Amino acid sequence: xxxxxxxxxxxxxxxxxxxxxxxxxTDAIIRTAVTCVCGSDLWPYxxxxxxxxxxxxxxxxxxxxxxVGGEVTAVRPGQFVVGSFATSDNTCVNxxxxxxxxxxxxxxxxxxxxxxxRIPNAQGTLVATDDVPGEELWPSLLAVSDVMGTGWWAADxxxxxxxxxxxxxxxxxxxLCAVIAAKERGAGRIIVMSRHEPRQRLARAFGATxxxxxxxxxxxxxxxxxxxxxxxxSVLECVxxxxxxxxxxxxxxxxxxxxxxxxxxxxxVDGQELFFSHVGLRGGPAPVRRYLPDLxxxxxxxxxxxxxxxxxxxxxxxxxxxxxAMDERRAIKTLLxx
Amino acid sequence: xxxxxxxxxxxxxxxxxxxxxxxxxTDAIIRTAVTCVCGSDLWPYxxxxxxxxxxxxxxxxxxxxxxVGGEVTAVRPGQFVVGSFATSDNTCVNxxxxxxxxxxxxxxxxxxxxxxxRIPNAQGTLVATDDVPGEELWPSLLAVSDVMGTGWWAADxxxxxxxxxxxxxxxxxxxLCAVIAAKERGAGRIIVMSRHEPRQRLARAFGATxxxxxxxxxxxxxxxxxxxxxxxxSVLECVxxxxxxxxxxxxxxxxxxxxxxxxxxxxxVDGQELFFSHVGLRGGPAPVRRYLPDLxxxxxxxxxxxxxxxxxxxxxxxxxxxxxAMDERRAIKTLLxx
Numbered sequence: 001x002x003x004x005x006x007x008x009x010x011x012x013x014x015x016x017x018x019x020x021x022x023x024x025x026t027d028a029i030i031r032t033a034v035t036c037v038c039g040s041d042l043w044p045y046x047x048x049x050x051x052x053x054x055x056x057x058x059x060x061x062x063x064x065x066x067x068v069g070g071e072v073t074a075v076r077p078g079q080f081v082v083g084s085f086a087t088s089d090n091t092c093v094n095x096x097x098x099x100x101x102x103x104x105x106x107x108x109x110x111x112x113x114x115x116x117x118r119i120p121n122a123q124g125t126l127v128a129t130d131d132v133p134g135e136e137l138w139p140s141l142l143a144v145s146d147v148m149g150t151g152w153w154a155a156d157x158x159x160x161x162x163x164x165x166x167x168x169x170x171x172x173x174x175x176l177c178a179v180i181a182a183k184e185r186g187a188g189r190i191i192v193m194s195r196h197e198p199r200q201r202l203a204r205a206f207g208a209t210x211x212x213x214x215x216x217x218x219x220x221x222x223x224x225x226x227x228x229x230x231x232x233x234s235v236l237e238c239v240x241x242x243x244x245x246x247x248x249x250x251x252x253x254x255x256x257x258x259x260x261x262x263x264x265x266x267x268x269v270d271g272q273e274l275f276f277s278h279v280g281l282r283g284g285p286a287p288v289r290r291y292l293p294d295l296x297x298x299x300x301x302x303x304x305x306x307x308x309x310x311x312x313x314x315x316x317x318x319x320x321x322x323x324x325a326m327d328e329r330r331a332i333k334t335l336l337x338x
Numbered sequence: 339x340x341x342x343x344x345x346x347x348x349x350x351x352x353x354x355x356x357x358x359x360x361x362x363x364t365d366a367i368i369r370t371a372v373t374c375v376c377g378s379d380l381w382p383y384x385x386x387x388x389x390x391x392x393x394x395x396x397x398x399x400x401x402x403x404x405x406v407g408g409e410v411t412a413v414r415p416g417q418f419v420v421g422s423f424a425t426s427d428n429t430c431v432n433x434x435x436x437x438x439x440x441x442x443x444x445x446x447x448x449x450x451x452x453x454x455x456r457i458p459n460a461q462g463t464l465v466a467t468d469d470v471p472g473e474e475l476w477p478s479l480l481a482v483s484d485v486m487g488t489g490w491w492a493a494d495x496x497x498x499x500x501x502x503x504x505x506x507x508x509x510x511x512x513x514l515c516a517v518i519a520a521k522e523r524g525a526g527r528i529i530v531m532s533r534h535e536p537r538q539r540l541a542r543a544f545g546a547t548x549x550x551x552x553x554x555x556x557x558x559x560x561x562x563x564x565x566x567x568x569x570x571x572s573v574l575e576c577v578x579x580x581x582x583x584x585x586x587x588x589x590x591x592x593x594x595x596x597x598x599x600x601x602x603x604x605x606x607v608d609g610q611e612l613f614f615s616h617v618g619l620r621g622g623p624a625p626v627r628r629y630l631p632d633l634x635x636x637x638x639x640x641x642x643x644x645x646x647x648x649x650x651x652x653x654x655x656x657x658x659x660x661x662x663a664m665d666e667r668r669a670i671k672t673l674l675x676x
Contacts, residue, residue, distance in 0.1 A: 278437050
């Protein structure tokens with residue numbers, strides 16, 4: 001089969017790879033329906049994280065079950081399945097506590113920009129749809145496997161409640177999905193920090209009520225202006241930089257909540273500042289598996305369409321262009337079709 | 339009147355001071371029933387925080403109303419009242435959101451180791467008991483004004499629930515009150531990190547089920563041993579040092595909660611470590627006013643006796659010895675009687 005391999009920063013190739021095989025009886029092999037490029041894939045692409053030896057890329061997927069290991073009974077060949085970027089057995093204590101992305105047997109997916117994918121912990125990880133959904137729904141179901149699940153987690157961790165005021169920091173695919181999540185959870189006001197006109201448009205389509213273009217202290221001041229001077233009930237931090245985290249913490253009202261879902265790079269939180277703010281802080285890799293049944297339902301019923309974050313669709317063999325377009329901000333997120 | 343004044347590190351004097359007067363129509367003057375020395379008073383006493391010009395000390399109090407300003411109708415002269423170390427109008431948006439210790443008109447008390455005290459925001463801050471409680475209850479009601487309220491907040495912020503496992507980091511008066519709070523909130527297991535035998539005894543009397551004497555990585559390993567290898571549901575950080583915070587964060591299970599109530603000194607939380615732990619973190623000055631009616635009831639009904647943390651009682655004029663005994667760890671907490 002063929003799939004994306006990173007050889008060095010900015011050097012993504014569509015290489016011939018060995019076909020994946022069942023390694024453990026808990027594995028499944030799926031044929032990729034659609035996959036995509038994640039904002040976090042740009043960290044190694046840009047050389048911010050070391051790339052090391054050439055290795056496959058990609059952790060988002062939906063597909064058709066090809067083969068299952070002897071212990072996998074939850075899905076069967078031919079079914080259309082949605083999974084998570086973090087696999088989980090869905091039975092361990094951390095899974096039972098609601099944190100499958102901290103499963104004791106967790107494996108992070110990393111070979112999904114390819115024609116076929118081996119899914120460890122398939123029994124706990126994969127959720128099959130009743131029927132094969134129409135192709136027009138595949139992008140939204142793909143989004144559920146990561147960015148939509150992560151946006152939902154941001155809203156969950158930030159305790160977005162009916163009627164509350166939410167601020168979304170970051171207008172990437174996760175931030176935009178966080179807007180959907182805040183809207184679905186009933187937020188009365190959704191303020192998005194964004195400077196990019198096409199993303200602002202999509203944010204408004206997803207339910208944003210206000211756009212703030214200022215950043216840093218000015219951005220925080222603007223949020224305070226919009227929230228009776230005290231800040232927002234919930235802030236959804238969807239970037240992962242020190243600046244974004246500072247902005248998020250200072251945009252929350254006393255006793256408000258910040259959910260942070262961008263992998264932090266160079267972030268340290270000052271204990272005394274957090275203390276006097278009374279703000280609650282929770283983040284981490286999204287427990288997507290917990291949300292899958294609900295989010296799949298919302299997509300299939302047409303309530304949400306997170307697939308709209310894909311503003312570029314390419315054949316899988318043009319994966320290199322898919323990265324470049326995102327790197328140059330020509331695309332929010334690139335869909336790849338095998 | 340007379341009261342405690344800090345002149346320099348380790349120089350506490352019982353000086354003659356001006357009698358407090360009503361300054362604002364929202365003030366009340368109370369005659370102190372009992373007051374005490376707080377662990378946080380030791381920061382300036384030890385010179386860790388600058389002392390500056392000589393100034394009065396103390397922020398914990400119960401007493402009898404002497405006089406009220408024109409806008410104070412909630413309490414009247416002669417009543418026995420309990421307050422909070424942070425005053426609040428109990429009407430502003432932060433108060434309504436449950437964070438009176440972040441009241442827009444908050445004033446931190448700082449003159450309470452004295453015979454009379456001026457209470458700003460008296461209308462929102464003071465809660466009167468129906469009758470004058472017996473003197474044997476005064477120490478526990480005094481504890482409610484700070485350490486018991488703060489212990490309760492630690493358990494609240496750490497989401498202690500019926501049946502959950504709680505770890506208390508710190509065996510000072512707040513840590514011991516946090517044990518009471520965890521017990522009252524139904525924790526199934528309460529593990530206290532303590533090396534001091536008399537404090538361990540009191541912790542057990544308050545409901546601790548396990549004592550861990552190890553610290554740092556060894557302490558964390560011991561907590562994991564006691565919690566199926568994953569850590570505790572809730573960790574109550576009642577110290578405020580970098581070591582205590584690290585220990586707290588690492589003692590919580592994935593997706594668990596840390597409530598931190600010791601004023602942080604030199605604490606910075608690593609964003610990436612917090613991220614991958616999935617741990618929720620919330621702290622701050624305790625919203626004591628929110629808890630006052632409930633905690634006063636628990637004391638008056640005999641359910642809790644947080645006054646047991648006072649293991650030294652002195653006449654107010656011996657306040658200097660009260661500080662010294664706590665500094666030398668001869669006392670957990672010193673009660674002062676005018």
